[in-house]
Amino acid sequence: MSAPLEHDYIGLGLAEASSMEIASEKLSSTSSSSSTLSTEQNSSSNNNNNNSNNGNKALLDFKETELRLGLPGSKSPERKPTNNGVSVPLFGKDIENSSSKGYSLSPLKNIVSGAKRGFSDAIDGSSGNWGLSMNGKSEADLCKGAVLYSPRGGGLDEKNKIIKETSVLPQSPKAAQEKKKNQLPASNEPNSAPAAKAQVVGWPPIRSFRKNTMASNLAKNNDDDGAEGKSGSGCLYVKVSMDGAPYLRKLDLKTCSNYMELSSSLEKMFSCFTIGQCDSNGLPGRDGLSESRLKDLLHSSEYVLTYEDKDNDWMLVGDVPWGMFAGSCRRLRIMKGSEAIGLGMYHFFSFSLERFWRKTLLWSNKDK
Amino acid sequence: MLKRMSYSSFPEDVLEHVFSFVQSDKDRNAISLVCKSWFEIERWCRRRIFVGNCYAVSPRMVIRRFPDVRSVELKGKPHFADFNLVPEGWGGHVYPWIYAMATGYPCLEEIRLKRMVVTDETLELIAKSFKNFKVLVLSSCEGFSTHGLAAIAANCRNLRELDLRESEVEDLSGNWLSHFPDTCTSLVALNIACVGSEVSFSALERLVGRSPCLRTLRLNRAVPLDKLANLLRRAPQLTELGTGAYSSDLRPEALSNLAGAFSGCKELKGMSGFWDVVPAYLPAIYPVCSGLTSLNLSYASIQSPDLIKLVSQCQNLQRLWVLDYIEDSGLEALAASCKDLQELRVFPSEPFGVEPNVSLTEQGLVCVSEGCPKLESVLYFCRRFSNDALVTIARNRPNMTRFRLCIIEPRTPDYLTHQPLDTGFGAIVENCKYLRRLSLSGLLTDLVFEYIGTYAKKLEMLSVAFAGESDLGLHHVLSGCEGLRKLEIRDCPFGDKALLANAAKLETMRSLWMSSCLVSLEACKLLGQKMPRLNVEVIDERGPLDSRPKSFPVEKLYIYRSVAGPRFDMPGFVWNMDEDSALRLS
Numbered sequence: 001m002s003a004p005l006e007h008d009y010i011g012l013g014l015a016e017a018s019s020m021e022i023a024s025e026k027l028s029s030t031s032s033s034s035s036t037l038s039t040e041q042n043s044s045s046n047n048n049n050n051n052s053n054n055g056n057k058a059l060l061d062f063k064e065t066e067l068r069l070g071l072p073g074s075k076s077p078e079r080k081p082t083n084n085g086v087s088v089p090l091f092g093k094d095i096e097n098s099s100s101k102g103y104s105l106s107p108l109k110n111i112v113s114g115a116k117r118g119f120s121d122a123i124d125g126s127s128g129n130w131g132l133s134m135n136g137k138s139e140a141d142l143c144k145g146a147v148l149y150s151p152r153g154g155g156l157d158e159k160n161k162i163i164k165e166t167s168v169l170p171q172s173p174k175a176a177q178e179k180k181k182n183q184l185p186a187s188n189e190p191n192s193a194p195a196a197k198a199q200v201v202g203w204p205p206i207r208s209f210r211k212n213t214m215a216s217n218l219a220k221n222n223d224d225d226g227a228e229g230k231s232g233s234g235c236l237y238v239k240v241s242m243d244g245a246p247y248l249r250k251l252d253l254k255t256c257s258n259y260m261e262l263s264s265s266l267e268k269m270f271s272c273f274t275i276g277q278c279d280s281n282g283l284p285g286r287d288g289l290s291e292s293r294l295k296d297l298l299h300s301s302e303y304v305l306t307y308e309d310k311d312n313d314w315m316l317v318g319d320v321p322w323g324m325f326a327g328s329c330r331r332l333r334i335m336k337g338s339e340a341i342g343l344g345m346y347h348f349f350s351f352s353l354e355r356f357w358r359k360t361l362l363w364s365n366k367d368k
Numbered sequence: 369m370l371k372r373m374s375y376s377s378f379p380e381d382v383l384e385h386v387f388s389f390v391q392s393d394k395d396r397n398a399i400s401l402v403c404k405s406w407f408e409i410e411r412w413c414r415r416r417i418f419v420g421n422c423y424a425v426s427p428r429m430v431i432r433r434f435p436d437v438r439s440v441e442l443k444g445k446p447h448f449a450d451f452n453l454v455p456e457g458w459g460g461h462v463y464p465w466i467y468a469m470a471t472g473y474p475c476l477e478e479i480r481l482k483r484m485v486v487t488d489e490t491l492e493l494i495a496k497s498f499k500n501f502k503v504l505v506l507s508s509c510e511g512f513s514t515h516g517l518a519a520i521a522a523n524c525r526n527l528r529e530l531d532l533r534e535s536e537v538e539d540l541s542g543n544w545l546s547h548f549p550d551t552c553t554s555l556v557a558l559n560i561a562c563v564g565s566e567v568s569f570s571a572l573e574r575l576v577g578r579s580p581c582l583r584t585l586r587l588n589r590a591v592p593l594d595k596l597a598n599l600l601r602r603a604p605q606l607t608e609l610g611t612g613a614y615s616s617d618l619r620p621e622a623l624s625n626l627a628g629a630f631s632g633c634k635e636l637k638g639m640s641g642f643w644d645v646v647p648a649y650l651p652a653i654y655p656v657c658s659g660l661t662s663l664n665l666s667y668a669s670i671q672s673p674d675l676i677k678l679v680s681q682c683q684n685l686q687r688l689w690v691l692d693y694i695e696d697s698g699l700e701a702l703a704a705s706c707k708d709l710q711e712l713r714v715f716p717s718e719p720f721g722v723e724p725n726v727s728l729t730e731q732g733l734v735c736v737s738e739g740c741p742k743l744e745s746v747l748y749f750c751r752r753f754s755n756d757a758l759v760t761i762a763r764n765r766p767n768m769t770r771f772r773l774c775i776i777e778p779r780t781p782d783y784l785t786h787q788p789l790d791t792g793f794g795a796i797v798e799n800c801k802y803l804r805r806l807s808l809s810g811l812l813t814d815l816v817f818e819y820i821g822t823y824a825k826k827l828e829m830l831s832v833a834f835a836g837e838s839d840l841g842l843h844h845v846l847s848g849c850e851g852l853r854k855l856e857i858r859d860c861p862f863g864d865k866a867l868l869a870n871a872a873k874l875e876t877m878r879s880l881w882m883s884s885c886l887v888s889l890e891a892c893k894l895l896g897q898k899m900p901r902l903n904v905e906v907i908d909e910r911g912p913l914d915s916r917p918k919s920f921p922v923e924k925l926y927i928y929r930s931v932a933g934p935r936f937d938m939p940g941f942v943w944n945m946d947e948d949s950a951l952r953l954s
Contacts, residue, residue, distance in 0.1 A: 200778070200859075201451075201452060201453065202451035202452050202858070203451070203778065203833065204749060204774055205451045205774060205807075205833075206451070206719060207451070207508070208450070208452065208536075209534045209562060210666070213643070213667055214667075214717065217644070217667070217669055237452065248456055248457070249455070249456045249457065250456050252452075268909070
């Protein structure tokens with residue numbers, strides 16, 4: 001798999017060798033963390049603990065090795081150029097001129113790591129307006145699509161640096177475009193592109209049991225209009241099993257808005273299976289994907305994606321419009337092609353393990 | 369049982385008898401450190417063990433040291449698994465433990481599991497291995513179906529407790545309840561609230577009818593309200609009741625019938641359930657309100673006026689879980705009526721909604737903190753907060769022990785001043801000297817972590833999300849919080865330096881979770897190699913680790929101390945960073 005595009009945008013200012021050495025020296029020379037920094041702590045507690053205080057920084061060599069992220073080609077003037085010549089302070093705040101008062105963070109308050117925030121919000125410092133029509137991605141989708149910066153022109157002053165978390169959910173090019181134009185006011189219309197705000201995985205921290213219960217409460221209250229309920233339940237996890245795999249995965253259907261995205265999410269998910277897995281009890285698997293079996297799969301069989309609907313019937317994925325599918329899908333199963341014959345083959349959504357999950361999509365109603 | 373002659377003048381029997389009065393794990397551990405003979409005596413008479421991380425020790429080691437254990441409690445997945453941050457297949461399999469204990473502890477009576485993968489095979493093994501099995505509690509577990517439950521029901525002749533709280537059960541048939549034999553009359557607690565499908569109601573009725581010791585009964589949503597009265601009449605001795613769906617066609621005689629049944633339950637202390645509530649039926653529980661100490665309305669979509677009517681009658685309430693429908697006005701009423709309140713949890717009714725749908729703000733919590741002197745445990749979801757409010761709460765309630773605030777939108781600043789909430793949370797940790805658990809939210813800089821490191825000396829568990837600015841934040845916490853056992857962090861700009869500089873601290877903690885942070889693979893490897901008593905596990909679903917530069921941050925990192933070495937059941941997306949694994953990787 002090619003390296004993710006994010007690399008091009010990361011100016012990791014880690015002077016790698018030196019910082020690691022410093023750190024490891026500390027590790028080996030002390031037996032307790034407190035002693036490592038005891039003297040330093042005393043001095044740091046004497047200082048006004050202010051990020052702009054260089055004393056603190058020097059102690060742990062932060063300044064030197066602060067991770068910086070930024071636009072390709074942009075340079076923060078105070079910084080030494082890093083290896084790839086880009087650096088931008090994290091969270092748009094230079095350590096030197098930041099101070100506990102300098103919270104011109106109001107532009108930044110709307111930045112949510114992992115959320116598909118209006119990038120333009122950051123630049124403009126506009127507040128509010130969360131209603132962006134974002135489609136979240138599953139975590140499995142990380143490698144796909146880079147985080148994109150499409151700056152709205154104009155120089156970026158120091159305050160409005162681009163922020164990027166290297167491990168956030170990346171946004172598709174399409175999404176970035178939408179972000180630029182599309183700032184939906186908070187609306188109560190369920191039908192215009194989902195007015196729910198951008199979803200972050202696992203936030204707010206509510207257990208699945210509770211989320212699912214509340215989702216079905218809302219659905220009942222809304223009397224089944226539009227299948228998903230007015231404000232949306234936020235996520236819709238369905239179990240995904242694959243014939244031959246030692247354990248299930250879970251996929252949030254709300255992170256996909258069409259079959260294409262579903263296909264790529266699933267690819268991501270199951271391409272992580274490697275040789276020598278454990279069975280469902282966590283014991284070294286006799287039934288795991290052995291090397292020879294993996295080869296068989298790679299070379300021969302086609303897989304077919306099926307789903308169990310509300311009526312507990314197993315159907316082929318791809319026959320119905322996406323919305324209808326997402327509303328009725330209870331769980332997914334990646335079945336061996338041979339087993340799926342009984343379900344009818346002329347409209348099917350299948351993909352094989354060959355050539356690293358080449359997709360073959362044929363469906364009657366491609367969703368909008 | 370081997371008896372060793374000890375040089376102490378105290379006969380072993382006497383010591384053992386004395387030790388039997390000491391139940392807490394900490395104290396037992398202290399006893400075992402006094403001298404070798406006490407260690408020996410203590411280990412033979414320890415009957416209950418708690419393993420907070422099932423991978424910290426192996427079952428064989430446990431059985432070897434404590435040969436005669438009757439009660440085992442294990443925890444598996446990291447806490448953030450509750451919020452879908454831990455991929456399926458990560459681990460937490462209990463089968464190896466059960467397999468070992470089937471031969472090692474034939475007299476085992478109690479198994480309590482949290483966040484573990486429990487298969488039907490496991491349940492079947494439990495059912496046939498432990499002749500005197502009494503208590504099974506599966507909290508947030510998954511991997512089993514109603515078939516496994518049927519095996520437990522059918523074979524555990526002396527079963528006292530079957531508690532499936534919030535587990536995920538695959539519904540293959542509602543018949544499993546009928547597998548309890550007619551001779552089973554020992555049930556004390558039955559919690560099937562999480563089971564989706566209908567259970568055979570007549571089987572349930574008969575089971576309840578023949579269980580005179582039944583004290584806790586939590587029904588699932590599928591049990592209709594019109595059947596509740598019958599059940600209550602068969603079990604007037606209940607102390608804890610979870611209703612099923614609390615809705616029905618409105619018939620006046622049904623309401624009075626239900627109220628009558630409730631009046632018969634003179635010992636009812638706690639209630640839960642209340643799915644699909646029809647407010648008109650709430651008065652049925654008025655007869656028991658004054659005796660209630662615990663009320664879980666967190667699945668009940670009832671609005672503030674009805675809630676106020678209800679809680680105003682529960683003067684002895686100590687614990688309330690409720691949805692934000694209660695609003696500030698309801699919390700004001702709560703503060704006025706329930707002076708014994710110790711724990712409050714307010715959950716969001718529409719967490720993904722764009723606009724607030726209810727009028728619940730920081731004022732509600734401030735009110736309760738003023739009016740309820742015993743309030744010590746808070747979980748509060750809301751959309752705005754202020755430093756002032758936090759300072760007020762801190763000053764009102766220095767007895768706070770658990771404080772979890774979730775401002776729904778990440779990085780929300782003080783809504784009045786637009787400042788970060790550092791000062792507010794700082795006041796919490798400074799004033800609440802016995803604080804054991806803290807969850808942060810809102811806009812926070814490194815300063816809040818400095819406060820935490822300075823003041824939160826009794827803090828055991830800290831949850832952090834979307835906060836901080838640099839490694840200094842993490843460093844403050846790791847170097848300052850002496851009692852820290854569990855630290856979980858997501859989406860914070862914490863990287864290698866703080867982690868490596870405080871590596872030794874990690875051995876004093878149960879675990880550290882970091883996801884979507886800035887810890888590089890290289891640092892993880894270094895940590896894994898230098899710290900043999902830590903398992904440093906990298907979770908990364910993007911593919912093989914060597915396909916990215918070593919300086920690239922890992923997706924997720926889970927570090928925990930262990931005397932068992934690397935675990936054997938890691939799936940393909942989890943890597944252990946110890947010496948051997950590192951060789952394989954490079």
